[in-house]
Amino acid sequence: MDEVIRVEGLTKNFGQLQVLRGIDCSVRSSEVVCVIGPSGSGKSTFLRCLNGLEEASGGRVLVHGVSVHDNSTDVDALRSEIGMVFQRFNLFPHMTVLDNITLAPTKVRGVPLEQAREQARALLIKVGLLDKIDAYPNQLSGGQQQRVAIARALAMQPAIMLFDEPTSALDPEMVGEVLSVMQTLAEEGMTMMVVSHEMGFARRVANRVLFMDEGVLVEEGTPEEIFDRPREERTRRFLSNIL
Amino acid sequence: MEPILWFGWFRADIIAEYGVMFWRGLQMTILVTTICIMQGTALGLAIGLARLADARHSPARQICRYLLRWPSTVYVSFFRGTPLFVQILLIHFAVLPLFINPADGLLISGETARSLKQNYGAFISGILALTLNSGAYISEIFRAGIQSIDRGQIEASRSLGLSFARTMTHVVLPQAFRRMLPPLGNNAIALLKDSSLISAIGLAELAYTARTVAGAYSRYWEPYLSISFMYWTLTLGLAWAVKKLEARYGRGDTR
Numbered sequence: 001m002d003e004v005i006r007v008e009g010l011t012k013n014f015g016q017l018q019v020l021r022g023i024d025c026s027v028r029s030s031e032v033v034c035v036i037g038p039s040g041s042g043k044s045t046f047l048r049c050l051n052g053l054e055e056a057s058g059g060r061v062l063v064h065g066v067s068v069h070d071n072s073t074d075v076d077a078l079r080s081e082i083g084m085v086f087q088r089f090n091l092f093p094h095m096t097v098l099d100n101i102t103l104a105p106t107k108v109r110g111v112p113l114e115q116a117r118e119q120a121r122a123l124l125i126k127v128g129l130l131d132k133i134d135a136y137p138n139q140l141s142g143g144q145q146q147r148v149a150i151a152r153a154l155a156m157q158p159a160i161m162l163f164d165e166p167t168s169a170l171d172p173e174m175v176g177e178v179l180s181v182m183q184t185l186a187e188e189g190m191t192m193m194v195v196s197h198e199m200g201f202a203r204r205v206a207n208r209v210l211f212m213d214e215g216v217l218v219e220e221g222t223p224e225e226i227f228d229r230p231r232e233e234r235t236r237r238f239l240s241n242i243l
Numbered sequence: 244m245e246p247i248l249w250f251g252w253f254r255a256d257i258i259a260e261y262g263v264m265f266w267r268g269l270q271m272t273i274l275v276t277t278i279c280i281m282q283g284t285a286l287g288l289a290i291g292l293a294r295l296a297d298a299r300h301s302p303a304r305q306i307c308r309y310l311l312r313w314p315s316t317v318y319v320s321f322f323r324g325t326p327l328f329v330q331i332l333l334i335h336f337a338v339l340p341l342f343i344n345p346a347d348g349l350l351i352s353g354e355t356a357r358s359l360k361q362n363y364g365a366f367i368s369g370i371l372a373l374t375l376n377s378g379a380y381i382s383e384i385f386r387a388g389i390q391s392i393d394r395g396q397i398e399a400s401r402s403l404g405l406s407f408a409r410t411m412t413h414v415v416l417p418q419a420f421r422r423m424l425p426p427l428g429n430n431a432i433a434l435l436k437d438s439s440l441i442s443a444i445g446l447a448e449l450a451y452t453a454r455t456v457a458g459a460y461s462r463y464w465e466p467y468l469s470i471s472f473m474y475w476t477l478t479l480g481l482a483w484a485v486k487k488l489e490a491r492y493g494r495g496d497t498r
Contacts, residue, residue: 051402053398053401053402055299071300076401076404076405076406077404079401079402079403079404080403080404081404082402083402084398084399084402086395086398086399088395090393090395090396090398090399091399092396092399092400092414092418093418094417094418094421103403103405104403104404104405107405107409107413108403108404108409152403153402153403156403156404
């Protein structure tokens, strides 16, 4: 199968602090990979290294064979292939939902405005928010904002979607609506990498689960392998703490 | 002519007699203020961005530090750390003659320089000094405004593939502008009032007119009280305009 992301010996230091200590992994097309682990284990930093939001200290990240942290790489073009959804949504508060979604396609890809709007409508139908098309982000609930953020990332028709704890900032009753949109995406064959504390989602939707602790990839496997028969003591301890 | 005595002691006829001069002075004050607000804002944006310039890799990293951040910091420090009045004198009597001088001007010399200096000297120096001064203050407003925008906004925009420049123009600056409006308005009002200092180098604006009239009649209440009310009206108008702008650009703001 076609490899979308390949990570080789990725390290990241913040000053003296070693956050990532050599990560190797790859994500194939249409795969859904969930990254779990205790807070401070480097999950988010890892995800942010994949699209160059964080500079790598060592090793490399290849997206479709192109090195993300290479100086000669057109990082903007590369990022337009990688959708990212943030914990705190990060919608643009001065723009309507429609403008949030059409901004990148029109400015980066040069898609004609009418076409971009048509596509935005289709995406809003998909996330169930067509009626909010003219609303401003502060008029939406957290769950609605996150669904708009997903639609905004999808508008660039990315090869992979990265989710950085997409439900952690949500009230409990709104978690479901976001996860169900993500599950639909997964079923449609979107390649996804999800950092999350939603173990139910990981078990249900993921093809593969990565367990990270203290900047290393401790264990990886199918959801059944990780959740039911973890090999490593650290994985067992983490799972018994949260389940 | 028998003086008309309004309020018993206020000789309005003096103001009426110099009406045309006051009108021209008012126009000059408005012209200088308008030009300086526009130029100062453009300069302030450029300097504000220069003070925030940074890059991850050399040589861009060194260029940002030594050619952008360092000079702009010194510039802002100088123009905020010295009196505007001194800056006006320095520019008019020292800097301008260096560049525009009939004998050996670095920029313009000969007969053009002579007539330019005679007719527009105070105008050029005044605008230059006020622009440079307000540019320094406005750059701090831009810097604070840009820095107040949540990092997540920049990250979201960049991760969609928008370049740094597009992120600035479409995401950061429109949001920063809303927050910058009140301090920018204060700055515009300060600039309007500070323009009176240019009268010291002989530009015929409002304060200069008042001084001329005061000198001719040895009457001080009439001219200075009159221009005080003119300045007051203008600053009230500016404050009103800023309020209108704030209401207009407040859409979608949660704060």
